[in-house]
Amino acid sequence: MITLRSAVTVIGISSAVTLGWIFGRPLLNQPLPAQEAEARMAAATQAGDSVALGRLAHRQCQDRKGADRQQCYEQYFLALAGTSGVRLSLASLSVLADLDRVVRAEGHVYTHIIGIRSWQPGFDIGTVFAACTGLFQSGCYHGVIQSYLTGDGGLDSTRVVWLCDIVAQQVPGYLARFQCVHGMGHGLEMALNWDLPRALSSCDWLPSPWDREACYGGAFMENAVASSPRAHHPAAQIIADRDVGSAEPEDQSGHEGHDMGAGPPPFKMRDSADALYPCSIMAEQYLQSCYQLQGGILLDRTGQDWVAAAAECDKAPAHVRHLCYLSLGTNASGFTVQDTRRAIRYCSVGDPGYQAWCFLGVAKNYVDVTGRAEDGIEFCRAVPEGRNRRQCWVAIGEELLVLYTADSAARERVCGTAPEKGREDCRYGAGLLAAAPEGLPIIPGAP
Numbered sequence: 001m002i003t004l005r006s007a008v009t010v011i012g013i014s015s016a017v018t019l020g021w022i023f024g025r026p027l028l029n030q031p032l033p034a035q036e037a038e039a040r041m042a043a044a045t046q047a048g049d050s051v052a053l054g055r056l057a058h059r060q061c062q063d064r065k066g067a068d069r070q071q072c073y074e075q076y077f078l079a080l081a082g083t084s085g086v087r088l089s090l091a092s093l094s095v096l097a098d099l100d101r102v103v104r105a106e107g108h109v110y111t112h113i114i115g116i117r118s119w120q121p122g123f124d125i126g127t128v129f130a131a132c133t134g135l136f137q138s139g140c141y142h143g144v145i146q147s148y149l150t151g152d153g154g155l156d157s158t159r160v161v162w163l164c165d166i167v168a169q170q171v172p173g174y175l176a177r178f179q180c181v182h183g184m185g186h187g188l189e190m191a192l193n194w195d196l197p198r199a200l201s202s203c204d205w206l207p208s209p210w211d212r213e214a215c216y217g218g219a220f221m222e223n224a225v226a227s228s229p230r231a232h233h234p235a236a237q238i239i240a241d242r243d244v245g246s247a248e249p250e251d252q253s254g255h256e257g258h259d260m261g262a263g264p265p266p267f268k269m270r271d272s273a274d275a276l277y278p279c280s281i282m283a284e285q286y287l288q289s290c291y292q293l294q295g296g297i298l299l300d301r302t303g304q305d306w307v308a309a310a311a312e313c314d315k316a317p318a319h320v321r322h323l324c325y326l327s328l329g330t331n332a333s334g335f336t337v338q339d340t341r342r343a344i345r346y347c348s349v350g351d352p353g354y355q356a357w358c359f360l361g362v363a364k365n366y367v368d369v370t371g372r373a374e375d376g377i378e379f380c381r382a383v384p385e386g387r388n389r390r391q392c393w394v395a396i397g398e399e400l401l402v403l404y405t406a407d408s409a410a411r412e413r414v415c416g417t418a419p420e421k422g423r424e425d426c427r428y429g430a431g432l433l434a435a436a437p438e439g440l441p442i443i444p445g446a447p
Contacts, residue, residue: 070109082117086131086132163184325357376399380392
């Protein structure tokens, strides 16, 4: 009988590696011993070799499953960001995402981790923020701000109000400011131990309505992520380890997904008896931002049943119901890892009067993930003709207004690449038309 040992002896270990496989497993892809992996990481970091670093991450973690694989990647990028900084870590993550489809789906989490680890007390906040990129919906920017606000500088209105003005001195522009203020919402929620009403009140210190809305969105997103029953919260663990050492998590009974912080959060993060919570208890000024983040909570609650989640959206107040559908679209894009056929299927449910905003959410997310308008345009081309497709083109225009705020010629040029039937809708979304084209979907019941 030929055993593994005798097989290797007969053909020679070098021949076995050349052949690539022994009993169905690629020897070249086996995880390396820790000491050898550390040496290879150090050498690749020194050389600035993001391809080698991304492949090494895949090699070390690919055999693990579920949460164990996620934590393996988290630890890898924590170590990498602590030694190589932001840009090389993000470039390496991009390489890994091409090798592991799950990483593409969860990339925003890892970019948050890189941002959090890259800023340390004493570092210049603007310099670290400027090193981030828009990879995976700009999570690195958010993580840097989270890390800064949860540092030892304390929270007060002056520090909050001026933070993004200070950052803007090194990273000007509409899009960068949004990432800063959105990250501020994340950071305030964490710094205040997930007390959502206090975090929102702190966002209210910001003098600009636009800044406040972006900050609200970050706070609601952090509440949803931290309370998710599906996974732990790596960002919270990183900050806790940084500030107080590796303490054991306290019992957080009744607060699903929240396992860090100074005791149980004072605010109930989810309510099993109320699908639209926390939006259902929020003041009017917070409803718009809240419902744009409610889709993930509804899908958690319904076990990813898109018909049931849309039915819950139908119970939202009429003037914000379309935003609930928009949030389902955002989740359809992320959940399918930008699988166009499945995203279209998930958005083709619920009230036909509101479906168009689900498609709008998908299209926006396609562009947000990659920073490329072309990706959103390809999605809209695949949407069946009708009101859903028209709203999709409006979404592309709105994204162009973010990408090319001060460049109307660029917006005109990109809208010109849309099919003829979609160009005017795109131009309207891009702020190039004063009046909506005839027949464009409107919010049911809107004046």
